[in-house]
Amino acid sequence: MSSADFLTDFHHVATIGATPHHGVDRQAATPEDAQSRAWFSKWVTDAGYTLHVDGIGNMFGLIEWTPDAPFVLVGSHLDSQPLGGRFDGAYGVLAALHAARNVDELVTNSGTAPPFNLAVVNWFNEEGGRFAPSVMGSSVFAGLFDQEKMLDVVDLAGVTARAALAEIGYLGTDPRPVTVSYAEIHIEQGRILEREKIAIGIVDRSWYTQKLDIEVLGEQSHTGATAMVDRRDALVAAAKIILMVQEVTTDFADEAIVSSIGQLTLEPNSPIVVARRVRLIADLRSGDPQIVQTARATLLEKIAALAVEHDIQINVTDFDIRPIRYFPENGLQLAEQAAARSGLSTRRIQTMAGHDSVAMNTSVPSIMLFIPSIDGVSHCEREFTTDADMVAGLALLTEVATDLVNGALVDPTRSPALTSTTSARA
Template sequence: MSGLDIDRLGRRAEAMLEELAAISEEPDRLTRRYLTPEHKRAAHLVAQWMAEAGMTTAEDALGTIRGHYPMAGETPGANAVPRLLIGSHIDTVINAGKYDGMLGVVCGILAVEHFRDAERRMPFAVDVLAFGDEEGVRFPTVLSSSAALAGTFDPAWLDGKDRDGVTLDAAMRDYGLDPAAIPAAAMSRDEALAYVEIHIEQGPVLEHGDKPLGVVTSIAGQFRTRVTVSGMAGHAGTVPMPLRQDALLAAAEMTLAAEQIAKAHPEAAMVATVGQISVKPGAINVIPDRVEFVLDLRAASDAPRHAALQSFTARAEALAAARGCSVAFETYHDCPTAGCAPWLQDGLGRSIENLGLAAPRLVSGAGHDGQAMAGLTDFAMMFVRCNGGISHNPLEFSTVADMGAAVAALIRFIEDFTPPARS
């Protein structure tokens, strides 16, 4: 069908993902947060694979591992070499699956390995990127590693703290990185021809349509807003219900309000999630006086997303006041909707169709490094079918056949890649 051994490519991908999944902070489940010792071990393994595939490797100031496969006739050490960028991330959520992010890195390595084995170079270099801060699980930052490469890193992020009070700045130094070198991590627009990412869909659309692969048209915009509700602590047995200033009950009503607001905007494919909440003082017999939670609000277009956040803050203030509480908001992540470049969509579509497969187009409700990379260059994504649309869960699964097809399609895409003329 394609002249490529798709089964072999898929089995290679599966074996590499299994080896990466063994690197975890916890013995019985996969958890690998940014700038932990486990992140470093995974990064070193990825760098080893890149080197074995014929790439030179480097680590930038944010811990991104960069593998470089030279272009035809490239002088070693040359600057401003035009590059096709292929990447994804190697950090995970808590209790993760083994495909999210890692599959894209592995696909890039296997594609380059194919050209190394064929002793073939392109009229452009191919760089494979393994980012470390896509999930935003440890620090109040998201996409900081890809933002650094795109030249949009915000220095204020260095002061963000994890749950243990460790700042991003301190964690970088402990990891062996130099925050002062962050500006040097940025790539120039002259170098970056395009960014392409392979990723499991994390949704059920491809499976529902019985399609192994698909082409992403855009990535939904996203807010992450920290909400702090303040009330009054009191004895659980002596304060009458009508006289309480219970911060948790106010927060509970706010989470339900977020759900109602999102459901009112199906045309924007809006979703609202509260997946993290902290209750203080946290005693069984004390009325909560302080609650913090994070609202994750996403939509396929930005205008309704902004309107929804405004509606939520107004509703939350009214709900807090009704219970004698106060509420404060901090939006620490505002990532706009990012459209995939049509010319790259078409190229990915052709590469999939060359395998004899359909190439449906679909929107990504999940955030990806491509949103940050859009600040540097055109980008696009190829989705791979995942079982049940399940992700961020140990049940996450993609078949050997589908992963092999993804690598094969990426190889065909690289072979046919021709960047548009730049003015």
């Protein structure tokens, strides 16, 4: 395994869509995303692997040792948030590519093919910064989202995901690999591993997530000519909702719930017009679904009172509700044993953020691994993880992928029919 080759590739990919303060801006299906996809495609084909692109823009680098056998998937995503970090997602794809090559070399040198093949995946639109909801490509793959509905999703400019993928040449038609298990490695996006000086987090569950689409409808009028008493200002009401979403977390124990307003659109967005319409997206997350439901009920009650107070209409719609997902115990133990062989300290950890692994875990046994994040900062240009931690994670992912292609997570009574083992690919 060449850690130098991995680091060279990682730091090169970080130049694609690079921002002035060491971040990246590669939103889904933009020209910058297309450049990272072209790099992925070239890496896969140069390695002698087969490239597939499916109908939602997911990219797969297929390594087939055993004809017609199913695949273990490893990977993450190359798209980013606006002015995002260079590690989020991209690290998982680059580590997967190099781990796959390491496993391929082991298999080739052994002369015997494992029961399962291996594929590296770059998922479409994990971030959801341009097209909502997030985790789109893997959720379509796992059967959680309908592909046609997702392709019809529009960005703020009215461009559909379908049109954007076609524009950059990645609206594919290739078949998806039949899959038996999935593994993903990612930066933690939190401070637990750094604070406790632990090398690897092994994710045992995700948090409950609930989003609210809030539409505030006032009346457009002149900012200079309309008396204050006569205004029905949607933006003033929206500002109060933003504070409500922030303040509702104080009803609960510290760190029991997180909330935010991450996106706001304003009409007509003129400096001399009182706003007629504001749309906000609220995000509520907790390890306890009841806490989220209680916070939601409080917000709905306060928003209804606010609408009466300001003589405006406020519409609130639930969407993108994601239950807690538990990762399989045998996968947690597999990762712990692999880390022990690599001399890496571990702890079990929950993920507050959404990941492709959470979606994939609904359809096949999945493993989610974290490496430390400096200061826990993420979704911004200051996001940082050391080369040493990335290399350690690559070594662990190689161990895990090796175990998976040898059937470590598969129940033989339920696995797909396999072709007889053949000689390894030359």
